Every structure is written in C-alpha cells, then in structure tokens.
Amino acid sequence: MSVIEMAGLRKEFTVRVKAGRLRRTKRTVTAVDGIDLRVQRGEMLGYIGPNGAGKSTTLKMLTGVLTPSAGEVRVCGLRPVPDRTRLALRIGVVFGQRSQLWWDLPLRDSFDLLRHVYRVPAAEHAARLRRCRDLLDLDGFLDVPVRQLSLGQRMRGELTAALLHGPEVLFLDEPTIGLDVVSRQAVRDFLAELGRAGDTTLVLTTHDLADIERLCHRLVVIDHGRVVHDGTIAELHRRYGSRRLVVAELDAALAEAPAPPGAPLVGVEADGRRLVYALESAGVAEVVSALAGLAALRDISIEEPRIEDVVTRLYRAPVPEARAGG
Ligand SMILES: Nc1ncnc2c1ncn2[C@@H]1O[C@H](COP(=O)(O)OP(=O)(O)OP(=O)(O)O)[C@@H](O)[C@H]1O
Secondary structure (H helix, E strand, O other): OEEEEEEEEEEEEEEEEEOOOOOEEEEEEEEEEEEEEEEEOOOEEEEEOOOOOOHHHHHHHHOOOOOOOEEEEEEOOEOOOOOHHHHHOOEEEEEOOOOOOOOOOEHHHHHHHHHHHOOOOHHHHHHHHHHHHHHHOOHHHOOOEHHHOOHHHHHHHHHHHHHOOOOOEEEEEOOOOOOOHHHHHHHHHHHHHHHHHOOOEEEEEOOOHHHHHHHOOEEEEEEOOEEEEEEEHHHHHHHOOOOEEEEEEEOOOOOOOOOOOOOOEEEEEHHHOEEEEEEOOOOHHHHHHHHOOOOOEEEEEEEOOOHHHHHHHHHHOOOOOOOOOO
C-alpha cells in the first residue's frame, strides 16, 4: 500500500530579479517540475540531488508547509495542506535546521510537553521514550536545557521528539549534517533499527551518501526538479557503468605498465609504484597474472565502486527534457 503518492507534482516560485539599476522584474523558478512517485509502507527512501534540485521543496509539500502549484500529493491518504492538523499526528519531521524542542526547557520537559500536544497515552509515550533513551543514549543529557546541548545531542533529541507520537512516516532533511562520527553513527544505527522494525516509512534527504548506503534500499535522485533515477543503489552502479578497482602496490615502478585485456589502467600513483586497474570484463586473477613476473607485488586490494563517483557523474549528466505537458 502506498503511504506517499505524488502525481505530476510541481512547485513554482515567483522571484523578483534586478533588471537594470532600479528596475526589478518577476521571474518564475520551477523548483519541482512534475514528480510522479509512490512510496510503500515501511520503505526507506533516499531522496537526493545536487544543491537546488528541489529536495526540500518536495519535503515541504509532503509535510504541508508549501502548497503545490500543480499536481496531486497524498501522504497517509491525506492532502498535506488542507489536512495538515490530521496529518501532523501521523508523520514525524526532522529538519536539520529547524527545532521542535523548547529552547529553554530540559529535553525531558520538551518530551513531556509533546506528549500533551499529541495526546499520547502515558504508557505508549513511556515505552517509546524508553526505546529512544536506550538506542540514542539520551540519559546523560535529558535534564539539560536544549540551548546547552551540542548539535549531536540535540539531533538525537529531535529524532526522539519526532517519534514519540508513533508516526507512520518520518521525513528527515539532512539528519546527520554537522555531526561528529560517533553521533552520526548513533543516528544511523537508530534509523537502521527503525527501518528493520518495518512499520515506519522513512524519507531521507542528505548530501552524505554514506547515510543512503547504510539505510536506503531505494534511491531517488532528482535534478532541476525532475526524477533522474529511481531504483536501488546497485541499479545505479549498473546503469552508470561503475567498476570495481584493483590496486596493485609494487616494490618498484615498471618501465611500462602491463595492459591486461578487460582491465584498463586507470591510475598510476606513488611514482609508478601503485597501479590502479578497473575491472571491466577481466577478473582480479587476470590483473595479478599480467603483473606477475614483471614486478614484485607488495599488496593487492580491491575497491568496491563508490557511490560518490557514480552520483557525481549523474549530477553532471545533462538533465532530460521536460515531458510534454509536464
Ligand atoms: N521560497 C523560495 N522562493 C524562491 N525560490 C525558492 C524558494 N525555495 C526554494 N527556491 C528555489 O527552488 C529551487 C529548489 O530549492 P530547494 O531548497 O528545494 O533545493 P534542495 O534540493 O533542497 O537544495 P539544497 O541541497 O541546497 O538544500 C532552488 O532554485 C531554490 O533557489
């Protein structure tokens, strides 16, 4: 069953731009340009794209903050803007830049207030809070006013605040931005656990592709407000011809690097003592046997295709033409 449905979703902004020394004219910016997507219950969707691609605008339309210019959008069967109050009970939102906590109150009191705002039965609230306290390690700072929390502590508090009413869908905009490795890991582990439980649908936008690799089976890439990829990360690699690399460390540089068929040489580093081959049709054994006898091999390692590389290529690719009527 789809918990999120978008059909021909568009958002245009009218902006005033300078046209000469004193004159200003109006210009239309199309932030979201006809998006069609369905997200099933329990899916963990990575929603990525370069700066200005339209990610936040989409999330704002899904959460009822912005009214679409055209198209249809339903979340949990509701229309986000007109049904905003009912929708608020069924979704959770974590926007990295905005807080839903009370700045001067200790975290514990913010959580208590939210219980009243959402009218959550005490036992349910206590059980969810207990789970978040354990998984996100909140106990050390539950009694600290929010304004005194570090970014990582606050983000763990924000995640808890977004989940205490038991939302069906959780929208996360850059949840790990600015966090240190330990906090980032804690947040990722927590979200992975949430995903495993299977009853919360998660929509995640981030520029940290490790978040996506760790958490999301499905990846939607948008550019200029349009979907340019919708599928798994493995499909993305296949579509853009990502290759595994073999890195050979040699004792000494060779006068000429061998060229095994099916494994082109793509890098010569460390003054020729490190050769990097891309595995196309050849396997590691072919590369090793091409080098054997020519050089003393100190080490051989395999590098899996990196999502950053393929996404960089995708962001640089020309954007497809708008569909007729889109
Ligand atoms: N309130 C607004 N008024 C005018 N233009 C806007 C407004 N909000 C967004 N835009 C424009 O819409 C486009 C999409 O912006 P959006 O914030 O959705 O991108 P994004 O993918 O979230 O980018 P980022 O990764 O930088 O956060 C951009 O060109 C942006 O300048």
